Amino acid sequence: MSPDGKRWADNLDALYAADFAELGDVRDLLTGRDGQGAIVAMAIVAWEATSRRRFAVLEDMAVDPALRSLGIGEQVLRAVEGRVAERGIDLLFLESGLDNHGAHRFFERSGFHTVSHVFMKQVTR
Numbered sequence: 160m161s162p163d164g165k166r167w168a169d170n171l172d173a174l175y176a177a178d179f180a181e182l183g184d185v186r187d188l189l190t191g192r193d194g195q196g197a198i199v200a201m202a203i204v205a206w207e208a209t210s211r212r213r214f215a216v217l218e219d220m221a222v223d224p225a226l227r228s229l230g231i232g233e234q235v236l237r238a239v240e241g242r243v244a245e246r247g248i249d250l251l252f253l254e255s256g257l258d259n260h261g262a263h264r265f266f267e268r269s270g271f272h273t274v275s276h277v278f279m280k281q282v283t284r
Contacts, residue, residue, distance in 0.1 A: 171198055186218070189238050191231060199223045200235045204242060215243045217253040236269055 168174055184206065191200035202220040207213070217239060222232045243251050254277050255262050 187242060189235065189242070191222075191235055199226050200231050202235050202239050204239055206246065206248075212250070213246075213248050214250040214252060215239075215246070215248050217251060220253075232265060233269070 186206070187204045189202045189204070190198050193199045200220075200222040203218040205216040205218050207216055220232070220235060220239070222235070240251065243249075252274075253266065253271065255266065
């Protein structure tokens with residue numbers, strides 16, 4: 160929800176409201192707000208289940224770039240982990256872009272480790 164990866168989209172509230180208007184039990188949106196009520200962080204968690212296992216996927220997580228390295232990301236991640244645990248789920252996955260080294264360091268410090276590589280191919284119709 161950032162046009163350039165450095166700042167939030169101007170209409171962030173509206174974008175998320177449209178994306179999550181009808182979530183049902185499929186996804187949760189967690190937001191962190193400052194003292195004036197402005198969104199300063201968010202996380203999107205998807206709930207997945209197969210015939211053998213239930214797990215959660217942290218689909219997206221972001222902290223306002225001006226407020227990074229202040230512990231907000233750690234607070235949001237703890238809230239996500241709490242939500243996952245409340246559902247009785249013990250696995251939390253995420254995917255992070257190849258060159259997002261700062262995020263990689265953050266998640267590794269938070270106990271995540273690499274378990275696979277994700278590949279993509281654009282398929283033409």
